[in-house]
Amino acid sequence: xxxxxxxxxxxxxGLLFALGLFCVVTRRNAIGILMGIELVLNSANVNYVAFARxxxxxxxxxxxxxxxxxxxxxxxxxxxxxxxxxxxxxETIDVEATDRLRR
Amino acid sequence: xxxxLAVFYLLAAVTVVSALGVALSRNVVYSxxxxxxxxxxxxxxxxxxxxxFLGVVQLLVYVGGILVLTLFAVMLTQRIADVHVxxxxxxxxxxxxxxxxxxxxxxxxxxxxxxxxxxxxxxxxPTTWGVGDAFLREYALPFEVASVVLLVALIGAxxxxxxxxxx
Numbered sequence: 001x002x003x004x005x006x007x008x009x010x011x012x013x014g015l016l017f018a019l020g021l022f023c024v025v026t027r028r029n030a031i032g033i034l035m036g037i038e039l040v041l042n043s044a045n046v047n048y049v050a051f052a053r054x055x056x057x058x059x060x061x062x063x064x065x066x067x068x069x070x071x072x073x074x075x076x077x078x079x080x081x082x083x084x085x086x087x088x089x090x091e092t093i094d095v096e097a098t099d100r101l102r103r
Numbered sequence: 104x105x106x107x108l109a110v111f112y113l114l115a116a117v118t119v120v121s122a123l124g125v126a127l128s129r130n131v132v133y134s135x136x137x138x139x140x141x142x143x144x145x146x147x148x149x150x151x152x153x154x155x156f157l158g159v160v161q162l163l164v165y166v167g168g169i170l171v172l173t174l175f176a177v178m179l180t181q182r183i184a185d186v187h188v189x190x191x192x193x194x195x196x197x198x199x200x201x202x203x204x205x206x207x208x209x210x211x212x213x214x215x216x217x218x219x220x221x222x223x224x225x226x227x228x229p230t231t232w233g234v235g236d237a238f239l240r241e242y243a244l245p246f247e248v249a250s251v252v253l254l255v256a257l258i259g260a261x262x263x264x265x266x267x268x269x270x
Contacts, residue, residue, distance in 0.1 A: 003105045006220055010213030012115050012148075016141075018206035019122040022199065026192040029131050031176055035138050038169065039122055042145045045161075053152045056221035059233040062154050063242050066234070069164050070249050074256035076169045080176040081264035087180040088266075096193070 009050035016043035030083045030093040034076065041072045110151060118144030131181070131190040135174050142166050156230045 016039055023036025045065040052061020087093050117140060124137030142165045149158035192198075238246045 003108045004111050006218045007214050008111065008115075010218075011210045012119070014206055014209035014213060015119055016122055016145075017209065018202045019119070019126045021205065022202040023126045025201070026126075026195050026198040027190065028193055029190045031173060031180070032131055032134055032190050035125055035134055035173065038138065038165070039125060039141060042142065042165075046145060046148060049149055049152050049154050049157060053154070054218070054220045057153075059230065059237045062157050062230060062234055063237045065149075065154075065157055066160060067245060067249060069160055070253060073164055073169060074252055076172055077256050077260040078263065080172055081260040083176055084179060084264045093180050094191075 006050065006054045009046060009054075013043045013046045013050070016040075016046065028094050028096050030086065030095050031080070033095065034079045034083070037075070037079075038072060041068055044068060107151070111148075114144050114147040114151060118148065129190055131177055132174075134190060135170065135177055138173070139166060139170055142170065154230055156234050 020036045020039030020041075020043060023039060024033050027033045027036065045068055048061040048065045048068070050061075052058055055061075083093055086098055090098050092098075121137045121140030121144060125134050125141060128134045128137055142161065146158045146161040146166070149155075149161055
C-alpha cells in the first residue's frame with residue numbers, strides 16, 4: 001500500500017470534488033445537478049476510506065462512508081421525486097424556468 | 104512502477120475521465136452512463152484500499168440503485184426521441200475558472216500538508232467483521248437513526264411523486 005503516497009488520494013478526491021462542483025454550478029438540467037452532487041459525495045468517501053487506511057487501518061472511515069452512501073440513496077430518492085413533481089407541474093426540469101416564487 | 108501503483112493510475116484515470124464525461128456531456132443520458140463509469144472506478148478504488156465490503160456496497164447501492172433511479176427519472180422527464188440538447192450549461196467559462204482555482208488550492212494544500220501516516224497496517228483482510236462490529240457497538244445509535252432516515256425518505260418520495268387523487 002505504501003507505494004501509493006497519501007497525496008495521490010487527496011489530489012484525486014479534490015479532482016472529483018471539483019468536477020462534481022462544476023456539474024452543479026453550470027447545469028440547467030435538475031437531474032444533471034443531482035449527478036454532480038453524487039460525484040461530490042463520492043470524492044468525500046474516497047477521502048474517508050483513504051485516511052482510514054493510512055491512519056492505522058481502523059474501521060471508522062469505512063463506517064462513515066457507509067453512512068454517506070445511505071444518505072446519498074435517501075437524497076437521490078427524494079431529489080428525483082421532487083424533479084418528477086416539478087416536471088408534472090412545469091413540463092420541464094430546466095432550473096432556470098422554474099422561477100414561480102421569484103416573479 | 105509497482106503493480107499497485109499502475110492499478111491505482113488505471114482506476115483513477117477511469118474515474119476522472121468518466122467524471123469529465125458527467126460534467127461536460129451535452130446530453131443527460133450520456134452523463135448518466137458516464138456516471139456509471141465514475142462510480143465503478145470509485146468502487147475499484149475502495150477495493151484497492153482494502154475496503155472490500157464498501158466496494159460491494161458502492162456497487163449495489165450506487166450502480167444498482169441510484170444510477171437506475173436516475174436513468175428512470177431521465178426517461179420519465181424527457182422525450183428520448185427528441186434530439187434537442189437536454190443538458191444545457193450556462194456560464195461554463197466562469198464556472199470552469201472558479202472550479203479550477205478551487206482545485207488548484209485543494210491540491211496545493213493536499214500536497215504540501217504533512218500528513219501523519221501510520222506504519223503499514225495489517226494486510227488486507229475481509230472487513231465485514233470489523234464493519235459489522237462497529238455498527239453494533241460504537242455506531243449503534245447512528246445506525247438506527249440511519250434506518251429511520253431511510254424509512255422517512257421512502258415515504259417522502261412516495262408522497263412527493265404520486266399523483267393527487269381527486270375524490
